Amino acid sequence: MSIATKSKYSPGILSLLPIFYVTWSDSVLSPSEIKIIRKRIQDLDFLTFSDKRQLVKWLNPAQPPSPEEFKEWIQELKKHAPEFDENEKLGLSEMGLKIAQSSIGYRQDEVWKSPKTQQALQEIEEALGIRSEISKTLLETKLQPGKSTSEISNKGSFDTTKMQAILDGEHGELINRVKKLLRDPAFSYEILRDKADQRKRVSEQVQYLADQGASTYAFPEKYGGKGAVAKSIAVFEAVSYHDQSLLIKFGVQFGLFGGAIYGLGTERHFEKYLNDMMTFKLPGCFAMTETGHGSNVRDLETTATYNHSTGLITVHSPVYDAGKEYIGNAMDSRMAAVFAQLIVNGKNEGVHALMVPLRDRHHNLLPGVKVLDCGYKMGLNGVDNGRIWFDQVTIPKENLLNKYGDIDEDGNYISPIENPAKRFFTMLGALVAGRVSVGIAGNTGAKSALSIAVKYALKRRQFSANDNEKETLIMDYPSHQKRLIPRIAKTYALNFALHNLQALYAKQYGTGEMREVETLAAGLKSYATWHCTDTVQEAREACGGKGYLQENRLTDLKADTDIFTTFEGDNTVLLQLVAKSLMSEFRDNFNDGGYMAIIRFLADRFSTSLTELNPITIRNTNAEHLLDKDFHISAFNYRVNKLTITVGQRMRNYLKRRITPYQAYLRCQIHMQEMAEAYVEKVILDSFYATIERTDDEGCRAALTKLCQLFALNTIQDHKGWYLENDYMTGSKTKALRRVVNKLIQELRPEVLNLVTAFNIPDELLGAKIVES
Structure with a gap:
């Protein structure tokens, strides 16, 4: 008793x-x-x-x-x-x-x-x-302070194999097959600090991948390919879990160089180059960026002048700044896809791509070609970046990649697209796969960093309440959870949005209707790669001194992925492209139907959001309301819609005051970037909720719902100043939101091991000694 x-x-x-x-x-x-x-x-x-x-x-x-x-x-x-x-x-x-x-x-x-x-x-x-x-x-x-209390369980509530299948999507089998290949000792992760050694090893590994057929997915079966463009991106994703130098070398050869041949060339180029390119017998590079012109491709200075009497095109770098800058594969390549201003009969027909030989079969530079090594970089020293200049280099007319522009037998320029601006953007749209791929690679960089940081935090102990207790796992400190768990949620969110983009790209590939893909690729690439740099840095700090050791991979992840923010376009510039696309929609709505079109446009934009602006709703601090899907979607929609409307109004007001369109654009540039970011976040949230709707497994669905709620509320919290300024929320609501975010983080703590385990990154690919089993 x-x-x-x-x-x-x-x-x-x-x-x-x-x-x-x-x-x-x-x-x-x-x-x-x-x-x-x-x-x-x-x-x-x-x-x-x-x-x-x-x-x-x-x-x-x-x-x-x-x-x-x-x-x-x-x-x-x-x-x-x-x-x-x-x-x-x-x-x-x-x-x-x-x-x-x-x-x-x-x-x-x-x-x-x-x-x-x-x-x-x-x-x-x-x-x-x-x-x-x-x-x-x-x-x-x-x-019970005198007794060692039970630690938080790491068993989790869902099947990691099922979650992995959801994360990998329809190409999971292929991704796992490539990961298995990369676990072979031939691909073992090594720290090589001499760039010559590192480059040699990476080149050998690219050849191994080519020998296994990993390079063939994007190209037609007729030339030795597999004709599955979505699968080529899946291969790129699998490789991105491993050495980033290998990833970029692989991507330059088969994605950029090969993509230029297939995306901009025609049958004659396919017959001549594709098979050797896929087998790595023809190493090549993608020579677009110049010292004086990076993002501004339209104004490149390299020229390609056609001489009808000889049937030759002369490629020339007229000034030092016209040199091709930072070209991956430049030191190994025998040929380059060179982007230059095509001049026919004295008229500049705009930027086109041409196949220009760089070296002979003995690897000697050809006459008129100058190549210099970029030397050591912050990271990716296994990739041979170089600078290239051309001094009156002549090539046959047939070397012009002529899908969108050609020179006929009479020496006249012809094109299936009459409008030069449309032709230019169509040509660039054919190369959008690079942005899709780099966005995915950025997110896998975040996955790797989070896997290392979380697994280490579940081993490392620090401090205890008294001498009789075991020290506390650092993962059990709320501050540590706050550092990592919201970033896990954002990584999951980006995973689904990027895979949706991958599927959309494959669906629209070759149709000529790539505007939506181009907009999404620019936005998601920017958002994902910025997320990567932020997450890798936080993971490095979360691992303390261990994270600073090269043997634990985070230093290389930090150095190698940092360039992703400017690869395939500077992120800030890409967000401006997203904004311009959104403003085009805005402009079209205003121009097509006059005043009534404006009314319809505004009504459509705000139809899901106006209910949020009543005095009761903006003060609603109920946890059930804050966790509700409709609140999240309405808040995200309101932000992008309001920003689009207000930037449009500003632009119109400037134009009415006879300020030039270019100056009006400059004055609204920061506003437009914020609008673009809001649009990207809306796309990501919609993708996340769509994934949850398709998920049948109850355990995975419950975990994904919590992650989605955390992503949504954490994002709203990041922009709480804007929401407060626009009277969408009161201070009491943002305070309540912070509390709900903290509770979600606590509830997800027992799931963290499962959440990163579902990324399925083998130790051999992760390359960090602190988490080796």
Whole structure:
């Protein structure tokens, strides 16, 4: 028989005291939480009138419990706290019931064994969002400080194999096959600091991949390919989990150089070059960027002048700054796809691509070609970047990649696209696969960094409450969780958006209608690669000094992926392209139907958002509302719509004042970039929710829902200043939002190992000694 210990509080109050303690632990109770507890308390028939009055008194936000009362609560709970089984999964409500039972002995405890009582307390706990293992551990540490408390489980609640299949999508089998190949000792991750050694090894590995047919997916079967463009991006994704120098060398050869031949050439080029390019017998490079012109491709200075009397085209770098800059594969290549201003009969027909030989079969530079090594870089030293100049180099007319522009037998320029501007953008659109691929590679860089940081945080211990306890895992510190878990959520979100883009690209490939793909590729590439640089840095810091050691890969990840923010276009410039595309839609709506079109446009833009602007909604701090899908979608939609409307209004006002379009654009440039970012975030959120809708497995669906909620709310929190300025939220709502974000992070803590395990990055590819099994 248990002997009850006299308590200051009744069993009813004791049953709720664990919930009250944890709920008040961050010193703030939101109005919606107070409302929930008050209502639930009034419905609890096992509480006396005196119990209810005391509990309601503790809910006064103007007079929150004092430090003395907190100490008193803990002292009272300690009197009755039973010995908790470390393996027992208890929530705060179950702890409260045990404490209430202990306070009255076993003769009067029937009410505390009633399923109705247990359910009522659990409903309060769930409504407040504190039904988690972390909440239980927080209180358990206070109640039994002399005993090593149970650590948070890392078992997770979902099948990682099923989650991996969701992450990999329809090409999961191919991705896993390439990963298996990369685990071979021939691809073992090594630290080579001499660039000559590193380049030699990377070139050998590119050849191995070509020998295995990994280079053939984007090209037609007629020439030895497999004719599956989406699968070529999947191969690129698989390689991106490994050495980034190998990835970029592989991408330059088969993506950029090969892509230029197939995307801009015709049958004569396919017959002549494709097979040798795929087998790596013909190493090549993609020579677009110049010292004086990077993002501004239209104004490249290299010239390609046609002489009809000889049938030759002369490629020339007229000034030093016209030299091709930072060209990957430049030191190994025998041929280059060179972008130059095509001049026919004295007329500049705009930028076109031409196949220009650089070296003979003995690797000697050809006459008129000058190539210099870029030397050591911040990272990617396994890639042979170089600078190239041409001094009156002549090539046959047939070397012009002539899909969109050609020279006929009479020496006249011809093109299936009459408009030069449309021709130029169509040509660039044929090369958009690079941006899709680099965006995916950026996100896999984030996956690798997070895998290292999380697995290390589940090994590394630091500090303890007293000398009798094991030190605490650093993953169990809320500050550490805050560093990593929101970034895991964003990585998952980007994964689904990028795979949707990959599928859309494959669907529209070759149709000539690539505008939507180009816009999404520019936006998602920017967002994903910025996310990568941010995540790798945070992961490095989260691993402390271990993260600074080269043997643990984060230093190379940081150095190698940093360039992704300017690869395939500078991110800031790419966001401006996204903004211009959005503004084109805006302009089309205004020009097509006059005043009524404007009314329809505005009504459509704000149809899902105006309900959010009533005084009740903008102050709604209820957790259920903040976690609701409709709130997230409405908030994201409102932001992109409002920014689009306001930038359009600014542009029109400037033009009315006779400010030139270019100057008006410059004045709105920052505003437009913010609009583009909002659009990209909306696309990512929509993709995430669409993925959840397609997910049948309950465990995976529940985890993905929490991740999506965290991504949505964390993103809104990042922009809370904008939402406050635009009266979309009040300060009380943004405070409540912060609390819900923190609770979601706590609830996802037991899932972190599963979440990174689902990335399925083998140790051989991860290349970090601190996480080797």
